[in-house]
Amino acid sequence: MLRGSGFLTPAAARLLIVDLARAEGFDAVGICAADAIPHAAPRLAEWLASGAQGDMGWMTETAERRASPRALWPDVRSVVMLGLNYGPDEDPRAALMDPARAAISVYARGDDYHELIKGKLKRICSRLVPRVGGPERAEVKVFVDTAPLMEKPLAASAGLGWQGKHTNLVSREKGSWLLLGAIATTLELPVDAPERDHCGSCRACLDACPTGAFPAPYRIDARRCVSYLTIEHKGPIPRALRPLIGNRIYGCDDCLAACPWNKFAALGREARLAAREENRNPALAELARLDDGAFRARFAKSPIKRTGRVRFLRNVLTAIGNSGDPALAPEAERLLADPEPLIRGAAVWALSRLVPPAVFARLAARHVPAEADAAVRAEWDPSLENAA
Structure with a gap:
């Protein structure tokens, strides 16, 4: 299990990472090589060229670094992808029934997942780094939507799930309700097999979108997406789309909730992500x-x-x-x-x-x-x- 210097072997380091991740409450963990997503960069470039990013100018500005983890950090060798289940305790579409009350996306009803997951990732790294490496100490960096990293393609390559027709990650065990975090490292770790696509002929997520934000399967036009319009978009919401938004005031779960794979989803275990009562259906x-x-x-x-x-x-x-x-x-x-x-x-x-x-x-x-x-x-x- 140990190298002569007292450090763990790559295989043992992988087992330790999984144990630490489970101890922090993560529901899924997988590893991919830093160069595992060469297919993602051309798709990103095509998407940006179409203007579908709307006024998210930062996506264009960071496109080169977003193309690959190594473009962001040349020394990275492996990326550990972790998923935290935030499965709701009710169908989020129930919040759409009373037009005098607001519908808030499930992930935003509790504490901010960015800070929550980042803390968990840092604790994993603090326990991992002293036990791995060799003559040169291993380096790690953690990411939770805070850097130009394509988490969803990386998560698919690491075996956590696949990108469904709504472009979000889908897990056979957790359905649509996974929040992602990443640990990039200079360690060369054993990798997991990527997950294959299990969408088949289903188009439930595409048909559920209230604003028609999917011009084709596996492609989203952010300019029509309720989550973009209510969170990222800085100006007035386009008039033609306003009536379609209904009572959704922060994000939208319609395409996620419609996914048949959610029949395998479980209630999220992280109490800090659970819905606060005042955020369930506020007036x-x-x-x-x-x-x-x-x-x-x-x-x-x-x-x-x-x-x-x-x-x-x-x-x-x-x-x-x-x-x-x-x-x-x-x-x-x-x-x-x-x-x-x-x-x-x-x-x-x-x-x-x-x-x-x-x-x-x-x-x-x-x-x-x-x-x-x-x-x-x-x-x-x-x-x-x-x-x-």
Whole structure:
């Protein structure tokens, strides 16, 4: 088991990694070589050339480093991919049933997985590094959506699952509910066999998408994806897509929840990822009243805080506009006075859907003359809604 110097052999190091990963609560672990995904770079280049990344300019800026782990770190030899199950305790589509309440993506209902998984990876490395290597100490780096690393192709190459037609990872044991972390290392470790595709002729995930974000199987247009529109997109949500978003205010689980492989999924065991009660189906009226301090306090340990109050309320107001509930109109009307143009514009749209045309015209007569933002002024034009 040990080398003459007292260090573990690569095979023993692999067993230790698996043991440490299980001790930290990871549900899946696999290893691939650093050069295991040569097929991913051409697909990424084609996708970026199509403009499907929307205004995620950082994906274009980091494309060369994203092409391969070795482009990011030349000394890396192996990549350990780890999966943490976050399987929900209910069908997330149940949150779509009440249009006056918000639907939040399952992964964002508990603590921020970035910090949680990063802590677990660092603890694994702190116990691994002293026991492996040789004359030259092994080096490691950990990643959780924090660097230009193509986690999903690497996870497939490491045997954790395969990239389904919705482009997300699917596991035969855990279904669609795996959060990924990576440990890149200078160690040359034994690798696992890649998982093959088990989607077959199924297209349940493609058909479930509310905005038609999949132009073809295994290809996503982020510009139409609810997760992109509610999290990454910085401007107004395109008018034609707003009605399709429904009450989804942060992310979307529809394509994941539709996957038949979820019949094998289990409830997530990590308590910090479990849904907080206030994030299961919060009332839209309650969320619309959050000022900046209240927003920060409520989502202090949540991934939702990364979006910020402005985009968050844009999403809430879009959901209010889709609610069909005139009782929510006062919440939108109050936000016509918000300092942020993005919020004011979303409030105008929501009101255009909830109040009679005569009331909307009276509100326009009161607010348009004082409105300095051209985009917000344009939202007051009722003909745009018909055009959309």
